[in-house]
Amino acid sequence: MNQTPAPNRCRIVLIASPHVPESRVRAALSGGDVASLILDAGGLDEAAFQAFAEQVVPAAQAAGVAVVIAGDSRIAGRVHADGLHVEAGKDELADAIERHQARMMVGAGGAKTRDDALELGEERPDYIFFGRFGYDTKPEPHARNLALGAWWSEMIEIPCIVMAGADLASAEAVAATGAEFVALSAAVFSEGVDPAAAVAEANALLDRTAPRFGA
Incomplete structure (x- = not known):
């Protein structure tokens, strides 16, 4: 349960994507x-993705966790998600914000450079995401994402999310x-990992090492 x-x-x-059993998401x-919680289709079709979201969204929201659907505003609406994640250029992001931000958060991803990020930031998304879903295959975070996150956090008020690596310890570098x-x-969510224990360990690590905001 959230603090x-x-x-x-x-x-x-x-x-998480539909490749992760719903029971493991609940455990986490x-x-x-x-x-x-950001839900990504993971390459599966619309029906499979929606069925997965329909299982996960109510459980997450009951736990006090906001759920964001990646890339599909129709599914986001159907499952009563809290947000929409858009991996696109400035025009498509602007359109999504105009259509949906009044009733759900709209976040932006896909920025690979500072110029990309600033261009997306001009549309005032609710957050910007540095990284790519499914590419957290190495223990450490991607150096470019860390650099972008550090620069953005210092310069821009819009919150940012930075993709960690496959090792829980990498959360410290992001923080x-x-x-x-x-x-x-x-x-x-990797095979052999206890999701609940992993989240508990990550929170303990952040409690010990993460800078406090406003300190």
Whole structure:
């Protein structure tokens, strides 16, 4: 169950796809503080993705976790998600914000450079995401994502999420950038990992090492 109030430091965002059994997502949510959960189709078709979301969204929301649907506004609406994640250029992001931001958060991904990020930021998304779903295959975070997260956190008020690596310890490097959120996926949902224990361990690590905001 999530802590109340939310900790004043970098918080966890989980990323899951239908390749992760719904029971493992529920287990992860029981492990401690989780700010939000981004659901990605993982290459599966619309029907499979929606069926997965229909199982996960109510459980996550009941645990106090906001759920964001990646890339499909129709599914986001059908399952009453809290947000929409858009991996696209400025025009498509602007359109999504105009259509949907009044009723759900709209976040932006896909920025690979500072110029990309600033262009997306001009549309005022609710957050910007540095990293790519499914690419957290190495123990450490991608150096470019860490650099972008550190620069963005220092310069821009819009919150950012930075993708961690496959090792839980990589959450510490993300928190050190000043990012508001660290995204965990493989570190929590890989085969052989106990999702609840992984989330608990990640929160303990952040409690010990993450900078406090406003300190």
